[in-house]
Amino acid sequence: xxxxSRLPVLVGAAQLEQRSDDPRQSEEPLVRMRAALLAAxxxxxxxxxxxxxxxxxxxxxxxxxxxxxxxxxxxxxAPGARTLGTPFGGNLVQSxxxxxxxxxxxxxxxxxxxxxxxxxxxxxxxxxxGVRLAQTETPGAPDEQVAPDxxxxxxxxxxxxxxxxxxxxxxxxxxxxxxxxxxxxxxRVRISELWARFNAVAxxxxxxxxxxxxSAEQIRTxxxxxxxxxxxxxxxxNSNSHVDQAAALILCSAxxxxxxxxxxxxxxxxxxxxxxxxxxxxxxxxxLCSSPAIRLAGRRVLELAGTSVGALRHVDLYSCFPVAVxxxxxxxxxxxxRTLTVTGGLTFGGGPxxxxxxxxxxxxxxxxxxxxxxxxxxxxxGGFLSKHAFAVYSSDPPAGPFRHEDVQAEVDALPRRExxxxxxxxxxxxxxxxxxxxxxxxxxxxxxxxxxGRRTWANAHDPDLLGAMTREEFCGRPVALDGAxxxxxx
Numbered sequence: 001x002x003x004x005s006r007l008p009v010l011v012g013a014a015q016l017e018q019r020s021d022d023p024r025q026s027e028e029p030l031v032r033m034r035a036a037l038l039a040a041x042x043x044x045x046x047x048x049x050x051x052x053x054x055x056x057x058x059x060x061x062x063x064x065x066x067x068x069x070x071x072x073x074x075x076x077x078a079p080g081a082r083t084l085g086t087p088f089g090g091n092l093v094q095s096x097x098x099x100x101x102x103x104x105x106x107x108x109x110x111x112x113x114x115x116x117x118x119x120x121x122x123x124x125x126x127x128x129x130g131v132r133l134a135q136t137e138t139p140g141a142p143d144e145q146v147a148p149d150x151x152x153x154x155x156x157x158x159x160x161x162x163x164x165x166x167x168x169x170x171x172x173x174x175x176x177x178x179x180x181x182x183x184x185x186x187x188r189v190r191i192s193e194l195w196a197r198f199n200a201v202a203x204x205x206x207x208x209x210x211x212x213x214x215s216a217e218q219i220r221t222x223x224x225x226x227x228x229x230x231x232x233x234x235x236x237x238n239s240n241s242h243v244d245q246a247a248a249l250i251l252c253s254a255x256x257x258x259x260x261x262x263x264x265x266x267x268x269x270x271x272x273x274x275x276x277x278x279x280x281x282x283x284x285x286x287x288l289c290s291s292p293a294i295r296l297a298g299r300r301v302l303e304l305a306g307t308s309v310g311a312l313r314h315v316d317l318y319s320c321f322p323v324a325v326x327x328x329x330x331x332x333x334x335x336x337x338r339t340l341t342v343t344g345g346l347t348f349g350g351g352p353x354x355x356x357x358x359x360x361x362x363x364x365x366x367x368x369x370x371x372x373x374x375x376x377x378x379x380x381x382g383g384f385l386s387k388h389a390f391a392v393y394s395s396d397p398p399a400g401p402f403r404h405e406d407v408q409a410e411v412d413a414l415p416r417r418e419x420x421x422x423x424x425x426x427x428x429x430x431x432x433x434x435x436x437x438x439x440x441x442x443x444x445x446x447x448x449x450x451x452x453g454r455r456t457w458a459n460a461h462d463p464d465l466l467g468a469m470t471r472e473e474f475c476g477r478p479v480a481l482d483g484a485x486x487x488x489x490x
Contacts, residue, residue, distance in 0.1 A: 012044030089382025202344020
């Protein structure tokens with residue numbers, strides 16, 4: 001057991017929400033972030049820690065702020081703090097914690113604050129009402145970006161209008177179904193039962209956005225309130241970004257926590273962290289239903305923490321869509337039958353875009369402190385199952401210092417597929433989705449493998465074909481490509 005005064009510990013956390021149906025009565029994200037920081041300080045029992053902050057990190061949102069961390073630092077009495085920002089990515093909360101924990105362990109800083117907020121609920125109502133929401137000006141740019149702003153889409157994908165998670169994750173889901181040899185109906189039932197277990201956790205999570213109990217049948221059955229989005233996902237299998245949620249974390253050294261008089265039973269230790277990304281362009285990946293980065297970085301964080309899957313009391317697998325959970329569970333060797341979330345996931349717990357993982361860490365802290373000595377794993381995912389970050393937490397201190405590793409070199413050494421933008425001739429349909437519009441199926445997006453193993457993308461619009469693709473298995477079928485981005489059955 002380490003007695004290092006530089007061990008990074010989470011001493012305060014907060015989660016806030018607002019549910020006003022009148023968007024004019026809602027507070028903007030910057031105000032909610034400040035409120036979350038104050039609530040986290042109250043949780044820690046030390047308001048003075050805010051003024052001692054040497055780093056303030058704000059997770060990027062859909063808002064228009066320049067350097068919100070600077071405005072917050074000034075408001076809490078820490079004007080000299082270094083400000084950090086992030087690009088977009090659901091992995092970046094955990095990546096930021098990993099970065100700051102490593103700096104604390106090296107003695108480079110003692111107190112760091114993290115916060116983030118979104119107002120998707122209010123923004124949606126404002127658009128409907130024709131109201132423009134006010135937003136404070138925070139000019140400038142953060143002193144530092146936590147990570148590079150990687151490109152996420154290949155020109156071959158963009159040529160087929162493939163650039164959104166709601167399009168690509170269903171393609172991964174159908175590829176996984178085909179790889180498992182499941183029928184469409186067996187698969188549909190199984191993933192709805194998985195999501196029903198997530199819903200059951202949200203029901204008992206006081207911070208969850210949607211706490212209404214839902215059955216697997218309700219989740220998988222299309223209805224006026226559960227419209228189809230991208231086959232095989234109805235709305236209740238998609239991340240829910242229409243939330244007004246904010247969260248904050250206070251991370252500091254054990255020495256700083258002790259000097260602030262924070263009782264040790266309020267410390268959550270960050271034992272180890274890891275980061276890696278898969279081949280950033282989906283087109284280059286060897287297949288569409290696995291994640292070498294999750295496998296390698298997930299295995300490494302457990303090794304660094306000196307623990308195993310079986311020793312984890314709680315797990316929160318990033319859960320933007322069911323396939324993200326299934327792939328992570330398979331790569332980490334975690335049975336799908338166990339509880340895989342502490343929040344209820346991004347559908348039911350709430351998906352404030354890039355800031356979801358701050359909520360999962362805050363909830364993990366509550367659960368682990370209530371069960372002294374237990375360990376928990378938090379996973380984070382950004383892009384199209386692209387960027388990944390992990391950490392192991394416990395109320396018990398680690399045997400040694402906080403350890404972090406980036407295993408990117410191992411991932412980069414793995415094979416890549418070549419991609420062709422416009423191909424003609426015969427191919428095998430690797431996976432697909434059918435995207436829905438207001439009147440039903442609107443377009444099919446397909447990943448196709450050419451005889452030489454290269455990948456290409458193609459679309460289809462024929463109503464009869466689109467209907468058939470939602471009723472029959474099309475993965476593995478031969479298709480004909482017209483050389484201009486369209487396909488039809490061969």
